[in-house]
Amino acid sequence: MKPISLTIEAFGPYRDSVTLDFNELQDHSMFLIAGPTGAGKTSILDAIVYALYGEPSGEVRKTDAIRSDFAEPHRMTRVDFSFAIGNAQYRVERLPKQMVAKKRGTGMREQNASATVYEKKDGEWKVIATSAVAIRDTIQQIIGFRKDQFLQVVLLPQGEFRKLLVASTSEREELLHTLFRTELYRKLQEALKAAYDEAKAGIEENLTKQTAFMQSIPHDGATPMVTIEHVRELLANRGPHRDALAVERDEAVTVVEQFNVLRNQWSLYNQAQQSLAEATSKLDMVKARKTERVNLSEKVQFLNSLAPTHELYKQYIEKQAVLKTLEQALSDTKEHVELATQHEAKCLDVYSDLEGQAESIQAKRTTLAQFQQQAEKFNELDVLKKELSTLQSRLEELDSKKSEDALAKQRELVKALENDLESLRKQLRDNNKFLEDANVIQGQLNDLHRYSELLEEINKVQKEIDDKGQTLASLDETLQVAKVHLERLEHLMQEGRAFELVHLVVDNEPCPVCGSTDHPRLAAKPEMYPTKDEIEEARTARDVALQKQASEVGQQKTLDARLKELAKLEVEQCSKLKSSMDGFSKKNFTSVQQDLLTKMERLTALHGESELLSNTIADNEHKLKVARDKLVTLELAHNELLKNLHDLEIRISSVQANIDALSKTLPITDIDAWQKQLESLDSDITLYDEQVKVSKTNLDTAREQLNAKRGRLETLSSQVKEETKNLNLRYKNYTKSLQSISLTENDFVEALRDIKEIETYRIQLHALDEAFNKAQAVYDAALKVAETVVKPSDTVSDEIYATAVEHRDILVGNLAAWDKETKHIETTLTSLEALEAAMGEAREKVKFLSRLNDLANGGEQGFKNVTFERYVLGAILDEVVYAANLRLQKMSRNRYSLERSDYTGGGRGKQGLDLAVMDAFTGQSRPANTLSGGETFLASMALALGLADVIQSYAGGIHMDTMFIDEGFGTLDPDTLELAMETLLQLQASGRLIGIISHVPELKSRIPAHLEVTRGDDGSTAKFVIN
Template structure:
């Protein structure tokens, strides 16, 4: 990433818009960001980090505190950063959530946070992301880092530059994974692990399936089934047992069949005898109904003879009913005719009355025609009167005196507002001068806070130094004791080994140690003979204590340096505070701080009051503008009222004269009365015409009704005469039929109810005849079958039969169960053989994949806790360490070099990417966090530069074109600072841009390109300066 431009507005200490064009550096690849404390140097780096990631660079700085305290309420806080990645250019604009003045009305409104990412395409900026998630993903994709990684590689923040140096293996692995795009190795690790777990799970599933199959096999509890061979033996042992079961089944089936045959013969015999008995009973019942059948036959014969008479009787009754209906209809028609003739007389009379009024109605039509001819003149008169009324009403609205009075009141209101506004302006100007002191007071409080923090740090370091001295004293004693013990055990071990060699020494034979033939003093057995393991343990204890002592001494040196640095800082800060605050002393710190706090509270309250006054002033100014406009409008209105009143007076006179002329010509006093009469006359004529039409229609309808009713009466009279003659003929034939069978009409009518039931009687008679014939046939058949059936001699009881059936069912069930179990065992054996065959191949695969998985994921068969990706990253880290040491050894005068910790020793946790510092003065390596402040800065800077060199050499898509360093140079002595500067100067040849924040005076003279930050009462400013 290479910066092109940075724009800040109302950001941190910068009130106004600050635009920084990095092209101004004119080829200078190193520049110094300089300025007084608190002016806003780090805020420039915060702006870059906030634009990219939506958060400031430091952990203590929060997003909601980046808006400038100097900003005007209507000014929006915004940042814009343009940069290049290789040949591509990008621009990011970001606004935080903030309170700004409303565009309309008064008060504040909350502006939501927003961000937009642009890319330069074909010479134009094109939006590529606006949503929060899309912006975050786009920035990480473009830059190649998360924020925490960016702060370890590109921007080294104040107080946080040592993170990359002292990071754990896990943290450093995540960073290197992102930088060098080693996702391929991680995916390979995961793929091998998944394959191994899948294969191992396959074996477990196979074993589980075999166990399930074995458990499903039926067997005796005393004979467990554990293997496939057990299953085969079980199948072989079951074959003879099935033959026995088959013989038992055949015998049981034969016995049940014999019993069934005998029981069937008895059932047939009993059934035949019962059928004969039932047939005899049914025949007796039918014979008992013979008298009833004979009586019913005689009645049916008698009723059948009445059929001809009954037909004439029905015909006579129908004719009588028809005649009665016709007579009734004739009477109704005659009544309707009388009614219609009465209605006709009434309609005729009503029509004659209306005809008598025709002459009067004709005179009314003539009058209506005359009135309608005068309608146009009357309408004109009515319109003229309405216009006159409107003009008179409108003239009343124009009051010249009232308009003059309103204009006078408006002018007085303007004068009062002008006086109030001038008073407010004087008060606000006075208050602003007073509140401008708040920034000076806050700066003094900030300096006091820093002094208090450093003082607390000095006290903490002093307590730590006391503890460290006490700890070193104890360690020194422990080291001395361990050394004495080690030397004693080594001496005793040598004596013991010499004693063992004494047994090998023979007289007149050379000594196996020195070769001498004389042995004046052979070694004696020592009182204590330690083992080699005990000596090694004592040696390890001594070495561990020496290493611990060296580390503690290094930590003590670090504390001594930190205490000296802190004391120097305290002295400098106390001098600075004394020059800033008259009469300041450390003893008066609390009183001074309390006084400044009171000033801040008073000035903050005054600022709030001033803001209220400013709002009031703005409202008054708006009221003044409105009042001045109102006075102008009132003056114009006054002139308009006078002019319009005169014009209306002239027009009223003209319209009044025209109204008078029309009223005289028409001789009508009341237009509304005339209009009412005209309407009533029209309604009267219309009603008369409608009544005449209705009367004529009703008269014609009545005449048609009378004519129709007369025709119906004549028709029904003729039909009644014809029907009466027909009825007399049928009556005569009916009486003759009764005489033929010697019955009178009353006797015939008594038999009518039975005659109508004749069909029912015939059906009952048929049923009785059929029942008798059927019962006789059934009895004869049963008697014949009984005669041919022989009674059995032997019998089988129900108990004996049920016992035989139960025995047969039990044996058949046992045989079916036996076959089912055998089939189940055979199926289980087939499954087990398939599973066992697959198990061999699976075990080979698991063993092979297990070795690969251990090797790739840091298992027991590889490097313990070192994954394949971590191994690759370790090789890359070796390159980074090599590149870093080229600078670190020079800057530390060949004392320090970085090295990667050995990871072959096992242990827990992630390993393989830990860093240590080799101290050439002691010949031992130690943790990086034991370095002093200046040493830590040099090592961190060398590591960051080495990482940048290696990243640039890889084709990984990460561009390390820029690095920013915030502070740290103040911890270096002059000689080391010179070496560090030479190292940075050499980097300029690589084209990499380096930005440095520092208060060290030597850097100002060594670096010609400056980004100067200047602090003012109304906020800070920044600009590039080339010396």
């Protein structure tokens, strides 16, 4: 992540909008954030963290306290941060929940928190997230860190930069997992554990199946099968018993089959006798209908002989029907001719009447022509009258508008608005005189707020000093105990060494130590002989106590200096308050502040009232302008109206003169009466012409229809005569045929009824012949079968037969059940043998997977509590430690170096990623939390820089382009500070941007690029300065 710009407004100590463009740093990759205490240096970093994660940096600062105390009620607290990740650019805009002034009226309202994330695409910012959850996930995906990880790697906040150094294995594992994307190794662990669990579950499942198979096998006695050999033995013993069951079943089956043969013989005999009886009965029934067949045959022969006569009869009947139809048509046509004759006469009468009216219609035509010649004059007269009416209406309308009431009312409205506006302006001027004190009171409140903060910080520092005093007293006691213990052990060590030399001392001979031949008091054996390790341990304990004491003394001195600085600031601020506020003292601080707050509330309400007055004045000014414009418009319209009235009166006189002159040339002046006469004449003539045309058409049509009907009458008369001749001929032929067959006409008509049913008689005759032939054939076949089937000599009762069948079914069922049981045992044996073979391979697989699972997940067979992923992260951490030590050893003059703790003790906690510090002066490793403040800062900074180097070397997708360090340099001595600065300056070549917050003067001269934060009475400002 590389910052591009940061805009903050009403945030922390910043009242106004402040924009920081990081491009102003140009080629400088390191800059110092400088400014007095409390000016707002850390607030810059808070704003970046708040923009990204919705919370400020550090554990003390809270989101609900980030709004500036200097901000006016109408100003919104907001942060706008844009940054680059590789070639992509992003922007986050965030506003916290806050109380702001209402837009209308007075008072405050709560503004909900809001945030938006943008990405620059094609030169424009596109929204990619707005909801809280979406923004959290989007930022974490873009940056690659959660907030706590961001504060351990990118931004090292004041008082919390040591977290990465002293983090537990679990915390460090989670951070490294996120940074280096080691999900693959964790997935491999999970896959191996899943494979082991699956294989183990498979064995347990097979054991369950094996038990179920064993329990499903039938057995004798109370003990079930327990081994495969037992199953094989059981299967081998079932053969003989099965053979005995088969013999018994075959005997029973044979008996039943013999009974079935005898019962089938009786069934065939009875069936043959029954079939013969049925065939004989059917044949007798067919023979009984012989007389019926003879009668039916004779009737068919008689009806066939009538066929020629029947054909002649049909021809006669057809001709008779044709003649009847023609005679009816002839009668109808005669009636139609009579009607057509009458209609033609009527049409002729109507036409003759219309010809008699021709002279009167001609007279009307002449009159109509005369009226049409006068139409143009009447039209001109009508136009003039209409124009006169329109002009008179317009004159009345304009005359009604001539009233000056509206003009007078508009003049009164303008005057009233001018008076109201002057009154409102006077009230606003009075309010502004009171509001001139608002800025003074706000400045006094800001000074009181800073004074309150100073008092709180003084109390806090004083409490810390008191706590340090108690801690130092305890450390002094611990140090004295450690010194006494060390001196005692060293003394015992010396006594022990002296005692070791006693055996070298010989009476009257020189002492190998002092050379004296007199040995008055030899060294006695000490009460205990301490080992070198015990003495070294005591010395280490003393050194640790000394270091802690030195660290606490240093911190106490820092606190004392800070307390003096705060006390000086408190005196200065108190003096400033006394000079600006009469009667101010430290005792009445609370009451003065409350009085000012009360005044400020009243002024805030007055400010709202003034804003309302300003809005009202603006509205009234607009209303006045509209009213004045309308007054001008009304005056112009009134003058125009008077002119139009005069012009109308002149035009009306001219039109009336034209009407009078034209009326004198016409016989009548009533245009409506003239129009009615014209329309009546035209209507009469048009109606007459239409009636003549219609009557002529009707007469012609009637004559045509009459002629057509007369021709039809002649044709039908000729056809009737011809068809009468044909009918007589057909009748003659028909009667001649009746004589030839010796039948009267009545007998033939009677016979016609049977002729219609002749086909039915033929079908019935054929059916009788078919039934007789079929009955005879069935009888012959049944007789033949009955003669061949022999009656059985023996019988079997139903009871004996049922008992035999039941006995056979029981034996067949027993054998089938036995075979089914045997098949089940064989199948079960096959399954058991397959399971047994599979279990051997599965057990080996489980052993193999168990070892792999333990190795990957930190089990007993691997590195206990060190998983595969943690092992890989340990290797990465070794690289981080190596990179960190390149800087830490230089900054600590080769005294300190970080190393990964090899502690593998018991317990179930996570292990493998713990860090320790190797002290070259003592040759011993110790926990990182035992370092002093300055040493901790150096180690933490080296670790963070080393981590950044390793992250950049990996293609993990996380960009470590920026680092911010808040304080810590003040705990370093000058030489160590110089080494730390050299280390940081070397980073400029890598292109990484580093921002530092510090009060150390040496840094200002060493770092040319500054972000200078300036504190003022009405809030702080910030800007980049390149020296």
